[in-house]
Amino acid sequence: MSLNSKVPLIMLREGDEGVVVDIIGGRGAVSKLLALGIVPGKKVKVLGNRGGAILISINGSKFVVGRGLAMKVIVHAKQKN
Amino acid sequence: MKIAMIGNPNVGKTALLNALTGGNFEVGNFPGTTVEKKEGKAKIDGKEILFVDLPGIYSLEAHSLDEKVAKDFLTKERPDLILNIVNASNLERNLYLTLQLVDFKIPMILVLNMIDEAEKRGIRIDAERLSKILGIPVIKTVAVKGIGIEELKREILRGGKVPRVEIEGNIIKTAEKIAKKVVRVEERRIDLTEILDDVFMDKHLGIPIFIAFMWMMFTFTFTVATPLTDLIDSAFSVLAEYVSSLNGIVFSLIGDGVIKGVGSVLVFLPNIAFLFVALSLLELSGYMPRAVYLMDKIMTTFGLTGRSVIPLIMGFGCNVPAVMATRSIEDDRVRIATLLVNPFISCSARLPIYVLFAGLFFPNAKTIVIMSLYAFGVAIALISALIFRKVLLRGEAEYIIELPPYRIPNWRDVWILTWNRTKHFLQKAGTVILGMSVVIWFLTNFPTSNIESSYAGTLGKLLQPIFAPMGWDWQFVLAILMGAVAKEVVVETLSILNTPISQIMTTSQALAFMVFSLLYMPCIATLATIKAEAGWKWSIFAVIYSFTVAYFVAFVVEVIARLI
Amino acid sequence: MNAFVLAVISVTFLKGFIVKKRSYGFVASIIAVIFAFLMTLVFLAVGTFSYGIFGYFALPAFIWYRKRLAV
Ligand SMILES: Nc1nc2c(ncn2[C@@H]2O[C@H](COP(=O)(O)OP(=O)(O)OP(=O)(O)O)[C@@H](O)[C@H]2O)c(=O)[nH]1
Ligand SMILES: [Mg+2]
Numbered sequence: 001m002s003l004n005s006k007v008p009l010i011m012l013r014e015g016d017e018g019v020v021v022d023i024i025g026g027r028g029a030v031s032k033l034l035a036l037g038i039v040p041g042k043k044v045k046v047l048g049n050r051g052g053a054i055l056i057s058i059n060g061s062k063f064v065v066g067r068g069l070a071m072k073v074i075v076h077a078k079q080k081n
Numbered sequence: 082m083k084i085a086m087i088g089n090p091n092v093g094k095t096a097l098l099n100a101l102t103g104g105n106f107e108v109g110n111f112p113g114t115t116v117e118k119k120e121g122k123a124k125i126d127g128k129e130i131l132f133v134d135l136p137g138i139y140s141l142e143a144h145s146l147d148e149k150v151a152k153d154f155l156t157k158e159r160p161d162l163i164l165n166i167v168n169a170s171n172l173e174r175n176l177y178l179t180l181q182l183v184d185f186k187i188p189m190i191l192v193l194n195m196i197d198e199a200e201k202r203g204i205r206i207d208a209e210r211l212s213k214i215l216g217i218p219v220i221k222t223v224a225v226k227g228i229g230i231e232e233l234k235r236e237i238l239r240g241g242k243v244p245r246v247e248i249e250g251n252i253i254k255t256a257e258k259i260a261k262k263v264v265r266v267e268e269r270r271i272d273l274t275e276i277l278d279d280v281f282m283d284k285h286l287g288i289p290i291f292i293a294f295m296w297m298m299f300t301f302t303f304t305v306a307t308p309l310t311d312l313i314d315s316a317f318s319v320l321a322e323y324v325s326s327l328n329g330i331v332f333s334l335i336g337d338g339v340i341k342g343v344g345s346v347l348v349f350l351p352n353i354a355f356l357f358v359a360l361s362l363l364e365l366s367g368y369m370p371r372a373v374y375l376m377d378k379i380m381t382t383f384g385l386t387g388r389s390v391i392p393l394i395m396g397f398g399c400n401v402p403a404v405m406a407t408r409s410i411e412d413d414r415v416r417i418a419t420l421l422v423n424p425f426i427s428c429s430a431r432l433p434i435y436v437l438f439a440g441l442f443f444p445n446a447k448t449i450v451i452m453s454l455y456a457f458g459v460a461i462a463l464i465s466a467l468i469f470r471k472v473l474l475r476g477e478a479e480y481i482i483e484l485p486p487y488r489i490p491n492w493r494d495v496w497i498l499t500w501n502r503t504k505h506f507l508q509k510a511g512t513v514i515l516g517m518s519v520v521i522w523f524l525t526n527f528p529t530s531n532i533e534s535s536y537a538g539t540l541g542k543l544l545q546p547i548f549a550p551m552g553w554d555w556q557f558v559l560a561i562l563m564g565a566v567a568k569e570v571v572v573e574t575l576s577i578l579n580t581p582i583s584q585i586m587t588t589s590q591a592l593a594f595m596v597f598s599l600l601y602m603p604c605i606a607t608l609a610t611i612k613a614e615a616g617w618k619w620s621i622f623a624v625i626y627s628f629t630v631a632y633f634v635a636f637v638v639e640v641i642a643r644l645i
Numbered sequence: 646m647n648a649f650v651l652a653v654i655s656v657t658f659l660k661g662f663i664v665k666k667r668s669y670g671f672v673a674s675i676i677a678v679i680f681a682f683l684m685t686l687v688f689l690a691v692g693t694f695s696y697g698i699f700g701y702f703a704l705p706a707f708i709w710y711r712k713r714l715a716v
Contacts, residue, residue, distance in 0.1 A: 026609075031140065037174035059173065059174060065481045066476065293650045307691050
């Protein structure tokens with residue numbers, strides 16, 4: 001896989017999957033996401049991304065993530081086959 | 082003994098409190114139902130126990146005001162025992178908080194709630210092993226069905242244990258390891274939530290379905306409740322007429338004042354109760370937080386976030402709990418903006434005004450006119466939010482919210498929500514509205530019973546010039562003044578004054594009056610809540626802003642409607 | 646507005662056929678039945694008739710989808 005497959009979560013399209021690799025941003029954002037189980041190593045699936053907040057599924061939970069916060073979650077996008 | 086109930090949002094803490102104490106606390110299927118500390122007492126085997134239900138938290142780093150309530154309680158009040166309630170379907174994530182709680186060195190019991198749902202999803206948890214690893218008792222429960230409650234009570238009497246856990250590396254890794262040891266996942270069937278979300282969150286159909294549901298909610302509220310409303314109406318008219326036909330000033334006070342006044346408001350009890358039923362279904366089914374996602378783009382355009390949607394929808398019921406619900410919004414500027422515009426969302430207290438005026442002036446288009454007023458309120462709220470966020474409360478906002486699974490509302494919870502809120506309406510009728518009926522009756526009957534020269538007439542005419550541009554008669558001006566206490570009083574005043582509304586008002590004036598009543602000022606109770614949640618400065622701002630907007634908009638509506 | 650609700654229900658059914666996903670038919674039949682119930686209440690309360698009442702015909706569809714989806 002190429003290097004540029006590491007992208008902010010917000011770049012994934014509906015139906016895409018990826019693995020969380022990093023969370024960038026302030027301490028607040030990081031601690032919040034960690035507590036919610038959005039941690040490096042977890043598989044994430046984008047269920048909806050159409051301009052507003054995005055809808056994801058991770059660890060069997062669903063979250064609505066505002067666009068701003070979704071910029072801070074870096075994922076390794078899975079190549080679609 | 083003082084017991085704190087701590088856990089992630091929406092894991093069933095309040096449901097468990099109800100099961101343990103037989104209480105009637107409000108539950109809801111979305112994170113952030115409980116935003117303040119709630120206390121419930123129970124006697125277990127003769128022992129007095131105080132349960133303190135707290136807002137849900139994901140970690141001990143508080144990000145929002147409701148989370149701070151929970152954290153402050155833990156650090157400042159030191160309970161004797163912590164009931165850590167976790168969602169059995171999501172153990173690993175919930176353990177993150179559990180492991181943070183270990184540091185307090187307070188005895189703990191771990192409650193694995195929602196075992197029923199976990200089993201449906203094929204998730205098995207080895208409670209014994211978990212208990213050994215954490216060093217505390219672990220009890221499986223289904224709070225809504227009362228399963229496991231007796232066992233939990235016995236364990237509470239034993240007092241719990243101070244947890245002893247070996248943290249390997251960091252908490253996240255430890256939680257993951259523990260979960261791996263005790264959770265077994267069997268085959269997973271597709272569940273209802275996936276199927277419903279497929280459609281409710283559909284790219285094109287999501288918003289139309291949302292609008293359809295809203296429409297159905299209002300049809301239920303206004304149309305289906307009509308026969309009951311008519312029934313109460315005729316009962317009160319007969320009663321009022323009979324009592325006031327008796328001679329004597331006391332009978333006049335009771336008949337023309339109290340019965341007529343309070344009756345004119347109580348008539349709307351069916352509408353209000355039906356609205357509360359519909360709202361409770363929305364809150365308990367799990368559909369409401371879906372609106373967060375569906376509406377995010379629109380909300381963002383107006384400077385809010387999807388997170389603001391839940392308090393806004395709750396505002397249709399009553400603005401007081403809705404303003405409090407903004408506590409779970411993390412970003413302070415978005416929170417203040419959401420809270421300030423909430424009174425523009427038309428609450429149930431304003432509904433009598435619309436039903437009365439729309440019924441008189443638009444008998445054939447009643448529901449549409451009322452719906453338009455609701456929509457108008459929403460529009461004003463959104464535009465105001467945009468102005469606030471552009472001028473006073475600037476800055477980017479971030480948020481994340483967990484979506485719960487859909488749940489079939491159980492009748493007990495629907496009843497609790499509906500009854501608590503309806504009861505509040507009845508209490509208001511028995512206190513504020515009753516008190517106001519006496520005041521208004523006095524004003525209309527003294528110093529002379531000729532209404533034009535009574536205090537009411539004098540006061541109304543004195544203030545009338547302020548509203549001269551709209552051309553309202555003095556009775557309406559007085560109604561607005563009195564209605565500042567509670568919006569129901571607007572209708573009450575007109576009723577006690579025997580105002581021949583359709584004879585002294587044009588259709589355009591009526592429209593402007595409805596719009597003005599919708600917007601002009603948060604009621605006293607809402608103002609007090611705004612003060613408590615945001616401070617003096619903002620509550621004064623809210624009064625000035627809403628009055629200015631109402632005045633201006635009502636005038637414009639009057640002028641435009643007259644032209645048409 | 647009632648026509649709008651009926652349109653939403655029909656389009657949802659339709660989309661189900663187009664994308665070949667049973668969840669759409671399932672949800673559409675649920676909404677149809679709820680709407681039919683509501684319109685029955687409206688009819689009883691104020692005597693206004695709406696075609697929404699025929700939504701009860703979606704009941705067999707609901708049962709059929711339920712079985713297929715195994716929920
Ligand atoms: N199936 C099932 N549902 C439950 C159980 N316990 C609670 N619920 C439901 O879960 C939802 C959330 O319950 P609440 O008691 O309001 O949750 P909470 O933890 O107090 O939530 P917050 O106040 O927002 O932190 C409600 O719809 C309850 O009916 C359970 O054991 N099984
Ligand atoms: Mg609660």
